[in-house]
Amino acid sequence: AQTVTQSQPEMSVQEAETVTLSCTYDTSESDYYLFWYKQPPSRQMILVIRQEAYKQQNATENRFSVNFQKAAKSFSLKISDSQLGDAAMYFCAYRSARESSGNTPLVFGKGTRLSVIA
Amino acid sequence: GAVVSQHPSWVICKSGTSVKIECRSLDFQATTMFWYRQFPKQSLMLMATSNEGSKATYEQGVEKDKFLINHASLTLSTLTVTSAHPEDSSFYICSARPFFYEQYFGPGTRLTVT
Numbered sequence: 095a096q097t098v099t100q101s102q103p104e105m106s107v108q109e110a111e112t113v114t115l116s117c118t119y120d121t122s123e124s125d126y127y128l129f130w131y132k133q134p135p136s137r138q139m140i141l142v143i144r145q146e147a148y149k150q151q152n153a154t155e156n157r158f159s160v161n162f163q164k165a166a167k168s169f170s171l172k173i174s175d176s177q178l179g180d181a182a183m184y185f186c187a188y189r190s191a192r193e194s195s196g197n198t199p200l201v202f203g204k205g206t207r208l209s210v211i212a
Numbered sequence: 213g214a215v216v217s218q219h220p221s222w223v224i225c226k227s228g229t230s231v232k233i234e235c236r237s238l239d240f241q242a243t244t245m246f247w248y249r250q251f252p253k254q255s256l257m258l259m260a261t262s263n264e265g266s267k268a269t270y271e272q273g274v275e276k277d278k279f280l281i282n283h284a285s286l287t288l289s290t291l292t293v294t295s296a297h298p299e300d301s302s303f304y305i306c307s308a309r310p311f312f313y314e315q316y317f318g319p320g321t322r323l324t325v326t
Contacts, residue, residue: 137320138317138319139256140317189315197261197269205255
């Protein structure tokens with residue numbers, strides 16, 4: 095079974111600075127998807143960024159980018175120019191890309207709580 | 213973007229009663245919907261996966277007779293907590309998948325059982 099590990103329960107960053115959240119995963123599959131979700135105090139889960147394992151290029155979305163190291167099974171999230179609105183719980187998630195896995199749910203890490211200091 | 217709604221957003225019920233939570237995909241059809249439970253400051257715990265027109269698949273340890281899931285159409289899934297007890301108090305989140313890899317989440321329902 096796949097597992098996702100987030101080793102940093104809490105992180106903090108100064109406003110306008112850069113922070114990196116760590117995520118490692120364990121799988122025997124070669125094709126899969128990785129995600130970072132943000133859960134602000136409202137508790138609405140928001141997709142931050144997605145990475146397909148077959149793509150070597152790291153995904154980026156505005157101030158958010160990932161460092162995907164497939165061999166190391168590492169998938170870190172970098173937030174640049176941090177803003178107060180970035181304060182939230184961040185979850186790393188894995189999903190198989192097998193053709194028969196249309197029902198395969200996301201496997202979540204335990205989350206990292208990010209605080210942004212003004 | 214794809215929107216998933218949940219109703220109610222907060223419900224209080226008495227111990228022993230049943231409560232139904234609705235999850236709707238507003239602008240897409242979802243063949244698969246997922247139900248999660250989240251305790252304070254913890255991650256999402258998958259309860260069950262449901263497909264339209266078929267029985268839900270429950271995760272190990274989740275009582276299927278207590279948490280009834282019905283995926284009646286491509287836009288609606290319901291979770292009924294039967295004979296609720298205070299330990300069922302939690303935050304319940306549904307999620308719907310319109311595409312092969314994308315997944316969208318509802319805003320969640322806070323259940324308090326008194």
